[in-house]
Amino acid sequence: MKKIIKKTPLNSVHKKSGAKMIEFGGWEMPVRYKGIIAEHNVTREKAGIFDVSHMGEILINGDKALDELQYLVTNDVSRLKKGQILYTPMCNNSGGVVDDVLIYCKKEREVYLLVVNAANTDKDFEWIKDNIHQENVNVVNISDKTGQISLQGPFAEKILQKVADYNLKNMKHFWFEEDIEIKGVKCIVSRTGYTGEDGFEIYIPWERTELIWNLLLEIGKDNGLEPCGLGARDTLRLEACLPLYGHELRENLTPVAAGLTRFVKLDKGDFLGKDAIEEELSKGPEYKLVAFEMLERGIPRSGYKIVKDDDEVGFVTSGSYSPTLRKNVGLGYVKTEAAKTGEEIHILIRNKKVKAKIVKKPFYNREV
Amino acid sequence: MYPRDLKYTKEHEWIRVEGDEGTVGITHFAQKELGDIVFVELPEEGEEVVQGDSLAVIESVKAVSDVYSPISGTIIQVNQRLEDEPELINKDPYDEGWIVVIKIKDKDELEDLMSNEEYQELLEGEED
Numbered sequence: 001m002k003k004i005i006k007k008t009p010l011n012s013v014h015k016k017s018g019a020k021m022i023e024f025g026g027w028e029m030p031v032r033y034k035g036i037i038a039e040h041n042v043t044r045e046k047a048g049i050f051d052v053s054h055m056g057e058i059l060i061n062g063d064k065a066l067d068e069l070q071y072l073v074t075n076d077v078s079r080l081k082k083g084q085i086l087y088t089p090m091c092n093n094s095g096g097v098v099d100d101v102l103i104y105c106k107k108e109r110e111v112y113l114l115v116v117n118a119a120n121t122d123k124d125f126e127w128i129k130d131n132i133h134q135e136n137v138n139v140v141n142i143s144d145k146t147g148q149i150s151l152q153g154p155f156a157e158k159i160l161q162k163v164a165d166y167n168l169k170n171m172k173h174f175w176f177e178e179d180i181e182i183k184g185v186k187c188i189v190s191r192t193g194y195t196g197e198d199g200f201e202i203y204i205p206w207e208r209t210e211l212i213w214n215l216l217l218e219i220g221k222d223n224g225l226e227p228c229g230l231g232a233r234d235t236l237r238l239e240a241c242l243p244l245y246g247h248e249l250r251e252n253l254t255p256v257a258a259g260l261t262r263f264v265k266l267d268k269g270d271f272l273g274k275d276a277i278e279e280e281l282s283k284g285p286e287y288k289l290v291a292f293e294m295l296e297r298g299i300p301r302s303g304y305k306i307v308k309d310d311d312e313v314g315f316v317t318s319g320s321y322s323p324t325l326r327k328n329v330g331l332g333y334v335k336t337e338a339a340k341t342g343e344e345i346h347i348l349i350r351n352k353k354v355k356a357k358i359v360k361k362p363f364y365n366r367e368v
Numbered sequence: 369m370y371p372r373d374l375k376y377t378k379e380h381e382w383i384r385v386e387g388d389e390g391t392v393g394i395t396h397f398a399q400k401e402l403g404d405i406v407f408v409e410l411p412e413e414g415e416e417v418v419q420g421d422s423l424a425v426i427e428s429v430k431a432v433s434d435v436y437s438p439i440s441g442t443i444i445q446v447n448q449r450l451e452d453e454p455e456l457i458n459k460d461p462y463d464e465g466w467i468v469v470i471k472i473k474d475k476d477e478l479e480d481l482m483s484n485e486e487y488q489e490l491l492e493g494e495e496d
Contacts, residue, residue: 020403036429037404231403231430297451299407299427321406321429328407350409350425 008053009147009209019229025119027054030229039232040323043195046224047153049216050233052201053209056121057146058128061111062137069103069112072131072272074255076265077112080105085174085190088263090124091273095254095280099124099245102192104176113188117245131272147209151216151225152199152236159220160200164189168200183215194233196240196364235320241291241331241362247302247317248289248331257285257333259361287314288339291361293329298347298354300330305348313338316347324364334358369396371462375438375478376487382462383438383470385478390439393466394426394457397491402428405457408450411468415443419477424467426457435467439477445469 006027014021019030030051032039042048060069069077075088086103099120104113116124125141132139151160157168165181166189176190185208193199204212217225234244243249248258254277255264264277294300300319305312319330334345341360346353374382380398383390399405407427417423422434423443446468450456457465472478482490 031430032403035404037406235429297407298409299432301432321427323429 006054008051009206010051010053010213013210013213014051014227017227019227022230024230025054025117027118029054030227032229032231033227036229036231036235037323039226039228040235042224042226043153043197043228043232043236044324045154046226047151047155047159047199047220048195048226048228048232049213049220050150050152050228050230051148051213052150052233053147053206054118055148056114056116056118056124056141056143057148057203058114058116058121058125059111059140059142060114060128060137061107061140062134063110064134065112065137066109068132068134068137070268070271071133072128073101073103074264074271074273074277075103076268077103077105078268080108080112082106082108083175083177085176085192087174089249089255089258089260090127091255091271091277092251093273093276094252095256095273095276096251097245097249097253097255097258098127098251100243100249100260104188104190106178120245145206147204147206147212149202149204149209149213149216150193150195150199150233151202151220152193152195152197153225154198155220155223155225156197156199159216159223159225160189160202162219163215173198182212185212187212194240194242195236196242196362197236197366234318235323238318238320238329238331239322239324239362239364243289243331244318253287253333254280254285256280257287257289259289284336286336287333288336289317289331290334290339290358291329291331291363292345292347292356292358293325293327293363294347295344295355295357298349298352299328300332300347300349300356306332306334307346307348307353308338308343313345319347322363329363330356370484370488372484374462374484375481376484377436377438377481378490379436381435381438383478383481384462385472385475388472388475389444390441390470390472391466392423392435392438392468392470393461394435395487396461397494398433399458399461399465402426402431402433404429405454408454408457408467410446410448410450411443413443413446417441417443417470419480426454437470438481439470439472441470441473443468444471
């Protein structure tokens with residue numbers, strides 16, 4: 001069977017502008033325009049715009065929507081006010097991570113929008129439907145109708161303010177507003193992102209996404225705005241130590257091992273994976289996710305082994321040259337007894353042991 | 369973009385032959401495909417290489433790529449500047465971005481390589 005690769009509403013725009021395209025999570029996406037390092041730096045220093053229309057959006061509504069979500073995810077959804085957003089792992093019965101998602105509260109107790117990882121959209125949709133008990137809760141996959149643009153960087157607010165009919169100063173981090181009009185198009189705008197910078201994510205009807213993309217690029221020009229690909233998105237999130245599903249997060253590792261325990265609320269009642277997570281917390285996880293920087297020459301890459309005194313103690317989940325730090329850095333799982341800040345480890349690169357040091361997370365924290 | 373005086377491999381290396389020595393690098397196409405080059409792992413001077421074997425490793429932000437030797441012989445010089453300035457390969461792939469100089473063992477092996485016309489034909493097949 002021929003594999004179908006999906007295209008975002010901006011596919012032809014990317015190709016026309018000469019972006020290099022790759023397949024990611026079943027989608028044809030731009031990996032870079034001018035170059036990953038330049039795009040990375042412009043997002044840190046000015047502003048970058050990213051096509052993230054591949055992300056999945058699942059709408060859950062009904063009288064008992066909140067109860068269902070409380071059972072599906074590990075964080076406490078009942079704390080959400082209308083217009084507020086929550087980050088949460090969604091786990092299976094053994095505590096492994098099915099996905100990490102954002103939950104947008106559109107109406108308290110009743111209407112929520114889940115934003116999920118592109119490659120997991122279909123899996124999540126089935127998972128949610130299979131694990132919902134009530135008949136009067138609707139689960140709708142609106143991914144194919146929803147375009148998404150991420151505008152990130154210190155000038156993001158200034159740029160978006162030129163065209164949005166809403167005072168963005170009033171929008172706090174992890175809050176959103178519905179029906180913000182941009183050039184007559186009603187969008188959901190949230191103060192969120194995946195870069196470690198201030199920024200916004202804009203949800204747009206599929207067929208109007210190109211209009212908004214072109215508009216933002218045009219009006220952002222004076223502020224140095226540049227289009228950015230998945231390559232820069234990956235280096236930006238790595239520096240901020242934001243986990244990526246399929247790398248740091250997996251179905252056989254718990255949020256505890258991933259360092260996401262603060263997004264698990266054991267006192268909220270029953271939820272999927274609770275027993276397993278409680279057990280993991282009481283015994284302590286076998287592996288812990290750590291950040292490390294290379295002390296000798298070499299770039300760590302996903303899948304490389306981590307060794308200490310000739311013993312294999314873990315594996316790399318993400319690694320790259322860090323444009324902001326100008327060092328080679330990585331994230332990886334290391335046996336708990338070795339997972340201490342300052343500890344020297346070795347990364348096995350092409351059968352050579354290359355020295356690295358465990359450091360505090362994150363690598364990069366923006367000045368506020 | 370693909371100088372006439374060089375010979376090319378289908379893996380996008382070039383060699384410039386002067387007497388019994390050959391300078392080796394990667395082509396403009398290869399550096400463009402890789403994107404920002406951030407790391408080069410170089411061989412040692414004096415190492416013997418066989419045509420088609422991995423000679424060096426080049427890493428861009430996203431990709432790890434082997435450089436295959438266009439020819440058999442002994443490495444007599446390596447471009448140490450690439451350790452601190454790997455981006456030289458992006459900026460100037462045929463001159464400052466050279467990787468090694470090889471003392472050629474058997475010049476007949478040059479017959480296996482492509483001229484610039486042949487290489488450009490190959491690229492036309494690879495590019496969209």
